[in-house]
Amino acid sequence: MTDNKFKWSSKYTVGVKILDYDHQELFATINELRQAMEESNETNVIGSLISRLQKYAMEHFQREEHILSEYGFSSLAAHRRKHLGFMRLVYAIRHIHKNCPEKLSYKKLLRFLERWLTHHIMVEDMQYSDTIRGGAYGNRTTDIIKPLSPAETPPSKKNAREKRKQSDWTAVTVHVPAHTVDIIERCARTLQIDEAKTELLDDLTNPIGAVNNAEALDMAKIVLK
Numbered sequence: 593m594t595d596n597k598f599k600w601s602s603k604y605t606v607g608v609k610i611l612d613y614d615h616q617e618l619f620a621t622i623n624e625l626r627q628a629m630e631e632s633n634e635t636n637v638i639g640s641l642i643s644r645l646q647k648y649a650m651e652h653f654q655r656e657e658h659i660l661s662e663y664g665f666s667s668l669a670a671h672r673r674k675h676l677g678f679m680r681l682v683y684a685i686r687h688i689h690k691n692c693p694e695k696l697s698y699k700k701l702l703r704f705l706e707r708w709l710t711h712h713i714m715v716e717d718m719q720y721s722d723t724i725r726g727g728a729y730g731n732r733t734t735d736i737i738k739p740l741s742p743a744e745t746p747p748s749k750k751n752a753r754e755k756r757k758q759s760d761w762t763a764v765t766v767h768v769p770a771h772t773v774d775i776i777e778r779c780a781r782t783l784q785i786d787e788a789k790t791e792l793l794d795d796l797t798n799p800i801g802a803v804n805n806a807e808a809l810d811m812a813k814i815v816l817k
């Protein structure tokens with residue numbers, strides 16, 4: 593195991609426990625990514641960690657923006673743009689890793705992630721810290737946190753189906769225009785049985801939108817070889 597130099601410390605505290613918890617999880621995920629890149633270099637594991645980083649960052653940004661909007665944080669729109677810029681880049685990185693991994697520089701990727709996160713917390717997140725520190729969200733920790741499962745090698749198709757049988761299922765009710773009911777049903781069936789197409793649906797419905805190889809490479813120049 594490598595010595596993790598990229599460590600969360602109290603200087604990164606924004607004063608809201610749930611957000612500090614999220615930031616620590618992001619540090620931990622980037623460290624896992626470093627370790628996977630340095631030690632195993634297994635494409636599946638690295639891809640799974642990039643996906644995990646993308647999901648957790650998205651979840652965290654939504655949580656943070658929700659809290660900031662409740663507090664009427666005046667620079668929320670600008671802050672949201674910073675989040676969106678990062679998500680676009682991580683999305684492009686995931687795309688490149690999947691489709692043309694030889695173009696990705698792991699060294700540059702790690703340097704970018706570490707610098708972006710520390711700069712964002714120390715400079716941009718700290719701007720809201722005084723506004724919400726100690727407020728209603730100050731000490732809340734577990735009630736709205738849904739920890740993601742640890743990264744793992746993606747299971748085979750058969751194992752994925754087995755796993756889904758054992759996992760929790762949730763019924764969702766949504767109101768949609770009548771003429772779209774059959775589309776929703778097809779999407780629901782896909783989510784139930786097809787891991788690969790679920791990923792495609794996720795891309796398609798992602799707020800950042802799907803990109804092609806050329807667009808992804810252009811968006812992620814900073815982390816290419």
Ligand SMILES: [Fe+2]
Nearest residue numbers: 656712716717
């Ligand atoms: Fe932020």
